[in-house]
Amino acid sequence: MSSDYPKADAYVIGAGPNGLAAAITMAQSGIEVVVLERNDTPGGGARTAELIRPGYRHDVCSAIHPTAYSSPYFMSLGLEKYGLEWIQPDIPCVHPLDGGDGIALHRELIDTVIALGEDGRKYKRLLEPFSENWYALTHDILTPLGWPKNPFLMALFGLRGLQPVAQFVKQFATAKAKALVGGMAAHSILPFEEPGTTAFGLVLAASGHGVGWPFPKGGTDQLIAAMIKLLEAHNGKVITNAEITNIDALPDASIVIHDTAPRSFVQYAGHHLSPGSKRALEAFEYGAAAYKVDFILSEPVPWAYEEAKKAGTLHLGGTFEEMRQAEREVHEGVMPEKPFVLVAQQSLFDRTRTQGTDEVLWSYAHAPNGFTGDATERLIDQIERFAPGFRDTILNKHVIGPMKLQEYNPNYVGGDINSGKQHLPQLFKRPLSWSRPYQAPLDGHYFCSSSTPPGGGVHGMSGHLAAKAALKQKFGIRVS
Ligand SMILES: Cc1cc2nc3c(=O)[nH]c(=O)nc-3n(C[C@H](O)[C@H](O)[C@H](O)COP(=O)(O)OP(=O)(O)OC[C@H]3O[C@@H](n4cnc5c(N)ncnc54)[C@H](O)[C@@H]3O)c2cc1C
Structure with missing residues (x-):
């Protein structure tokens, strides 16, 4: 032919x-x-681009990479030899709450255990088997269904993870523990009543304590640049457009x-x-969507909760019940007034992303699949809620709604990431x-x-x- x-x-x-x-x-x-x-550049959901102004590098889709960092396959490639450098923020993730309060997912499990007070011991018992054995766990969870390499670990993971997170958090007494685990489980982009939502929460939390939530220096596209160098070293070719x-x-x-x-x-x-x-x-x-907003800021986000200023990623959704309500609405086709918002502040830790003293901020809100409305103010309101004065720091913003996301990459059907x-x-x-x-x-x-x-x-x-x-x-x- x-x-x-x-x-x-x-x-x-x-x-x-x-x-x-x-x-x-x-x-x-x-x-x-x-x-x-x-597309005219390779990388799919792992591209970085000067979306707003020259010299300001925004991760267009993915930003935070515990799974890339600890993927058994990527680890086997030694992409660091091809120029990839990882940056670990001081704290992997923070979940702020109203009134300048919040809870941090620290690198060291014990630090989060202490911060959780009366729920600390329970959290430790639930998380420790997975964070201590994170690399072993990746061999079983980053594969299709089959006989596990670590049957006892996976049996425990299945027992806990198969529960709907709405059920799982009932064992916690404090709003902080419920919010922390709920924010992690929200990465499933499913209603909290769905069986299996706890598994997403356990994976995200265990990876944070196990290996952190790092990102590539310079932008997510540096992971792709390293992969392409390796591919070309073996005579593979990429043709764009x-x-x-x-x-x-x-x-x-x-x-x-x-x-x-x-x-x-x-x-x-x-x-x-x-x-x-x-x-x-x-x-x-196809599942619920992302409503993406990137910012250039005149200064770091003025978070009310001090720990938030040291975090790479933030989960903005308030209490467990608020997040549960928001995720339910998203699945009923309604854009919530107070959506679940993910934020990453890479430039605090990687000055190659920005210019002078400005900051770049990555964020997206969960939205109904195919949503075509304007949710930018709702997303900004959620940030402002936990960082009064945030609005005044915004110099520019760039919005990609769910249908734009699909146009950008047809894999994201209706904005499903x-x-x-x-x-x-x-x-x-x-x-x-x-x-x-x-x-x-x-x-x-x-x-x-x-x-x-x-x-x-x-x-x-x-x-x-x-x-x-x-x-x-x-x-x-x-x-x-
Ligand atoms: C807003 C957003 C935030 C995200 N955040 C994170 C995160 O922080 N961490 C994380 O791990 N993941 C995150 N993800 C998910 C992650 O980006 C994807 O899961 C990942 O990129 C999937 O990789 P893939 O290779 O399967 O597909 P993709 O990365 O989607 O790549 C598919 C490629 O195929 C191309 N293509 C499609 N159709 C055709 C065609 N007909 N002909 C030729 N080429 C075609 C596309 O242009 C694209 O380059 C995020 C995604 C989005 C959208």
């Missing part, structure tokens, strides 16, 4: 962290790989790996699919099969985006595991 693209053994559609991980895995096995990316709108545009190849959402796959390859496969892929559900709802039915059976999740319903084609296990986040595991499956099936190559 004639095509504009160079001939290769394998193609990857999409240069997100998973697409690049798939490409590196294949290139390191001696396979000739070409990655085709629709190369959107695939019809799969027939690709030259014949043994392997095609799709770092795309099932919806896009159906759009460009649907004419080769059986009606049943097409229907099953179209039935894949995980490319697929992460409730239990779709956590492992993602997007079609729980036993062979990376196999697309076309011979030689594989899925690798965050619409496959282990789901959302920058970790490269889906890409690596999809490439492993493809190499074994098509070339008989076994990758460890």
Whole structure:
């Protein structure tokens, strides 16, 4: 078949962290790989850009990277040799409360235990097995469903994690413990009554105590820059401005790996699919969205709670009940008055992101899927609530609502940053099969985006595991 693209053994559609991980895995096995990316820069949800003014570097999507930092696959690559440097903020995460109060997720578990007072011992008992064994845990949670490498640890994790967080927090007496765990579980972007929401909370909290919540010096795109150097060192190629709108545009190849959402796959390859496969892929559900706002500030955020001034990330949602209400509304299609807002203040710890004494601030609010309204003031109100005077520090802002996010990257269907709802039915059976999740319903084609296990986040595991499956099936190559 004639095509504009160079001939290769394998193609990857999409240069997100998973697409690049798939490409590196294949290139390191001696396979000739070409990655085709629709955008003018690679990186997918791991790009950094001067969104507002030259010299001010904003992470367009992902910003905080406990999973990238401790991903078994990324760790095996030694990306630091290709220029990646990690920055650890003084405190991984703070959850401010009204009245200048709050609770911090410290690097040292014991510091949070002390800060939690009467709930401290309980928190320690619940978290310690996972934070102490964080690296062991990553080998079991950043993979598809299967026999665990650490069965006892995973049994304990399952027992605790499968509970809805609304149930799990009942064992705490204090508003601080409930808020801290609720804010962590809110990363599931699910209603707090959903089974499995506690697992997200445990993973986020355990990673913070286990390895911190670091970010790459210079911007999230530095992770991608390092991956591309490694890929090119193994003769892999990335072609940008190369959107695939019809799969027939690709030259014949043994392997095609799709770092795309099932919806896009159906759009460009649907004419080769059986009606049943097409229907099953179209039935894949997408979750709630992000409403993203980036700021340039004249000075650091004037947080009322002192610890917040030392945190890389902040969870702004107030009490557990307020967050529960907000997440419920989001899932009912309503933009909450007081949304759950995530904030990252990278420039406090990384002056390469900004100019002079100005600061850059990254934030997003949870919003209904497909939301087209204006939630900027509600997001700013939540920051102002915990940092009186914040409004006066704003020099510029840049807004990307859910539908803009989808336009920017069609993997974020309706603004869903995980490319697929992460409730239990779709956590492992993602997007079609729980036993062979990376196999697309076309011979030689594989899925690798965050619409496959282990789901959302920058970790490269889906890409690596999809490439492993493809190499074994098509070339008989076994990758460890
Ligand atoms: C606002 C926001 C905040 C986030 N915060 C964090 C965070 O702090 N930490 C974290 O770990 N994760 C975070 N995430 C999630 C994280 O960014 C994603 O889970 C991750 O990027 C998924 O990687 P991926 O490779 O599967 O897909 P993506 O990164 O989405 O990459 C897919 C790539 O495929 C390209 N593509 C799509 N269709 C086509 C086509 N037809 N032809 C060619 N190319 C195509 C896209 O342009 C894109 O480059 C955030 C996401 C968003 C949007």
